[in-house]
Amino acid sequence: MKAFTQHTGLVGPMDRANVDTDLIIPKQFLKSIQRSGFGPNAFDELRYLDEGAPGKDNSTRPVNPEFPLNFERYQGASVLLTRENFGCGSSREHAPWALDEYGFRAIIAPSFADIFFNNCFKNGMLPIVIAEEIVEQLFQEMYATEGYSLTIDLEKQVVVKPSGEEIAFEVDAFRKHCLLNGFDDIGLTLQDADKITAYEEARRKSAPWLFNFGS
Amino acid sequence: MAGKTLYDKLWDLHVVSQRDDGSALIYIDRHIVHEVTSPQAFEGLRLAGRKPWRVDSVVATPDHNVPTTQAERAHGIAGIEDPISKIQVQTLDDNCDELGILEFKINDKRQGIVHVVGPESGACLPGMTIVCGDSHTSTNGALGALSMGIGTSEVEHVMATQCLVSKKMKNMLVRVDGQLGAGVTPKDVVLAIIGKIGTAGGTGFAIEFGGDVFKAMSMEGRLTVCNMAIEAGARAGMVAVDDITLDYVKGKSFAPKGDAWDMAVAEWKNLHSDTNAEFDQVVVLNGADIEPQVSWGTSPEMVLPVSGVVPNPAHESDAVKKTGIERALEYMGLEAEQSIDSIHVDRVFIGSCTNSRIEDMRAAAEVVQGLQKADSVKEAIVVPGSGLVKQQAEDEGLDIIFEQAGFEWREPGCSMCLAMNADRLNEGEHCASTSNRNFEGRQGYGGRTHLVSPAMAAAAGIAGHFVDVRTILSQKAAGAGE
Numbered sequence: 262m263k264a265f266t267q268h269t270g271l272v273g274p275m276d277r278a279n280v281d282t283d284l285i286i287p288k289q290f291l292k293s294i295q296r297s298g299f300g301p302n303a304f305d306e307l308r309y310l311d312e313g314a315p316g317k318d319n320s321t322r323p324v325n326p327e328f329p330l331n332f333e334r335y336q337g338a339s340v341l342l343t344r345e346n347f348g349c350g351s352s353r354e355h356a357p358w359a360l361d362e363y364g365f366r367a368i369i370a371p372s373f374a375d376i377f378f379n380n381c382f383k384n385g386m387l388p389i390v391i392a393e394e395i396v397e398q399l400f401q402e403m404y405a406t407e408g409y410s411l412t413i414d415l416e417k418q419v420v421v422k423p424s425g426e427e428i429a430f431e432v433d434a435f436r437k438h439c440l441l442n443g444f445d446d447i448g449l450t451l452q453d454a455d456k457i458t459a460y461e462e463a464r465r466k467s468a469p470w471l472f473n474f475g476s
Numbered sequence: 477m478a479g480k481t482l483y484d485k486l487w488d489l490h491v492v493s494q495r496d497d498g499s500a501l502i503y504i505d506r507h508i509v510h511e512v513t514s515p516q517a518f519e520g521l522r523l524a525g526r527k528p529w530r531v532d533s534v535v536a537t538p539d540h541n542v543p544t545t546q547a548e549r550a551h552g553i554a555g556i557e558d559p560i561s562k563i564q565v566q567t568l569d570d571n572c573d574e575l576g577i578l579e580f581k582i583n584d585k586r587q588g589i590v591h592v593v594g595p596e597s598g599a600c601l602p603g604m605t606i607v608c609g610d611s612h613t614s615t616n617g618a619l620g621a622l623s624m625g626i627g628t629s630e631v632e633h634v635m636a637t638q639c640l641v642s643k644k645m646k647n648m649l650v651r652v653d654g655q656l657g658a659g660v661t662p663k664d665v666v667l668a669i670i671g672k673i674g675t676a677g678g679t680g681f682a683i684e685f686g687g688d689v690f691k692a693m694s695m696e697g698r699l700t701v702c703n704m705a706i707e708a709g710a711r712a713g714m715v716a717v718d719d720i721t722l723d724y725v726k727g728k729s730f731a732p733k734g735d736a737w738d739m740a741v742a743e744w745k746n747l748h749s750d751t752n753a754e755f756d757q758v759v760v761l762n763g764a765d766i767e768p769q770v771s772w773g774t775s776p777e778m779v780l781p782v783s784g785v786v787p788n789p790a791h792e793s794d795a796v797k798k799t800g801i802e803r804a805l806e807y808m809g810l811e812a813e814q815s816i817d818s819i820h821v822d823r824v825f826i827g828s829c830t831n832s833r834i835e836d837m838r839a840a841a842e843v844v845q846g847l848q849k850a851d852s853v854k855e856a857i858v859v860p861g862s863g864l865v866k867q868q869a870e871d872e873g874l875d876i877i878f879e880q881a882g883f884e885w886r887e888p889g890c891s892m893c894l895a896m897n898a899d900r901l902n903e904g905e906h907c908a909s910t911s912n913r914n915f916e917g918r919q920g921y922g923g924r925t926h927l928v929s930p931a932m933a934a935a936a937g938i939a940g941h942f943v944d945v946r947t948i949l950s951q952k953a954a955g956a957g958e
């Protein structure tokens with residue numbers, strides 16, 4: 262997995278609550294059996310004025326001039342600022358894949374949906390929960406200041422504003438550890454293979470019906 | 477000392493190792509796989525040179541991409557017209573064949589929507605931990621199981637290790653007291669719950685559904701309710717094991733038999749919250765207050781009783797919510813304060829993992845029997861959740877009832893729930909849909925979804941607009957009495 266330690270980047274807005282994963286990456290792109298190639302279609306229905314399709318040449322499509330992430334001033338944004346319950350709905354990991362490929366390294370919101378939140382960490386992308394009032398302030402500062410960027414320091418667990426002011430955030434110790442080091446979860450879990458086998462042996466005796474499926 | 481909740485018990489039964497940082501390794505008993513969220517996981521295993529930990533814990537079936545017309549289905553995978561869909565379904569077959577995973581292939585009688593197939597085959601059982609790369613895996617919690625949706629990286633992790641790294645969630649009890657009125661269904665109950673607590677209300681919680689309404693509810697109804705726990709933000713929803721659960725599970729093809737059954741039942745009988753269990757949050761509704769529901773907006777929490785009127789953003793003081801309402805009204809093509817029953821319907825979709833079981837088919841058939849689809853409704857499709865549901869419905873003659881009423885009877889799959897196959901809405905069309913998500917574009921680019929129960933969808937198909945199904949049912953009862 263990709264490590265995340267420190268990142269400084271331009272902030273881009275997704276100024277609405279309850280952004281669902283269907284909106285982040287529409288279903289027609291989920292037919293791919295690859296893990297990449299979703300970035301060009303992140304927020305497809307908002308970015309373009311027509312319906313996207315896999316394999317369609319996006320350079321020929323009408324771009325939505327009213328969608329903020331299409332504005333000149335937000336080009337190259339790598340920190341997404343958004344509202345509550347971001348990433349709700351479908352568990353599709355294609356959503357964080359698409360955002361990652363689009364160029365986002367971190368997402369700041371007052372709250373996230375559980376599965377999406379989890380999926381971000383698996384892809385070296387940091388979802389940051391910050392109180393609603395502070396998110397509102399960040400929105401106002403971002404709108405007021407062209408080129409508004411933030412620095413995120415995972416080790417210290419702070420978001421640093423251009424003024425130098427720091428906003429602290431919480432992050433689960435295990436996830437932080439994995440993200441800082443770019444650890445492969447599966448490798449870590451397999452270090453406990455003995456424990457898994459021991460559990461399994463005990464359950465084979467106490468709950469044998471769980472082990473004779475498909476036979 | 478406080479007793480344990482059902483969730484506490486399921487959790488404790490599956491902890492392989494508790495880590496100091498609060499996370500735990502949780503053993504997974506059953507892993508369900510479909511074609512959309514698995515290819516990258518299989519590929520990941522291959523690239524890392526890893527083998528599945530326990531192949532016999534996995535069962536797979538294609539559902540999202542499969543066509544639902546007989547013309548396309550007759551030729552199996554070869555008949556899938558969309559070449560990219562075809563590759564995805566073929567990839568699932570190839571992966572399962574290579575690894576020896578049990579798969580109900582495209583035209584197997586047992587094929588269907590993963591969350592319908594799991595319980596009906598007995599692959600999913602009480603007391604299990606169950607995962608699938610699909611958020612509606614919460615459905616199986618109705619069996620008294622801990623069942624959760626996971627992402628593709630976690631699919632790979634569970635394949636390789638049989639475990640999930642997880643942190644214990646908080647406990648929420650949603651209690652619905654009393655009794656439901658006639659014509660009010662489990663779908664209405666869960667929509668009313670989401671309307672009350674919101675789509676983020678259950679975030680971070682495992683929800684147990686309790687109280688008299690759930691005690692009296694059929695297993696299929698409980699599956700419908702737990703299915704939409706995720707729409708309330710909760711990864712897992714569940715209902716305690718009781719006789720209704722045991723009667724449902726007994727005799728299912730993969731359910732334990734003989735001594736193993738007795739042994740299993742002895743463990744399952746303990747799968748309920750202790751009377752002195754403490755919940756972090758308790759939400760209470762009164763069953764008698766719940767009316768048939770219709771969603772009007774682009775989030776499942778934007779839902780109202782059929783007698784209601786669409787909200788007016790001018791009356792909302794919270795700025796974020798206000799713009800949310802304005803955007804939803806614009807997308808849905810609705811006016812503020814328009815009555816729900818004035819919304820016209822272009823298409824009807826009866827199906828999805830929420831409402832495609834036999835009881836759902838029967839409820840819709842009861843409404844349409846002897847009536848005709850409104851001419852203004854372009855299409856009404858009924859898509860059973862699995863090959864077995866389809867067969868049962870045909871044995872009961874339901875397919876004929878639908879066809880006589882002008883509703884199309886289809887082959888099993890996810891269909892218009894997310895429109896990954898050819899079944900979809902055109903831009904601007906309103907759909908009475910028994911599925912679970914009314915997000916923008918979900919059922920087709922620019923499509924407008926209204927979430928309802930099967931009976932309400934059927935009624936809308938007959939009337940051409942939303943209507944309280946109870947009036948149709950009582951007219952029919954009166955007519956029958958003449």
Ligand code: SF4
Pocket residue numbers: 539540589590591610612828829830889890893894911912
């Ligand atoms: S029916 Fe709809 S919600 Fe259910 S698994 Fe299929 S696509 Fe997902």
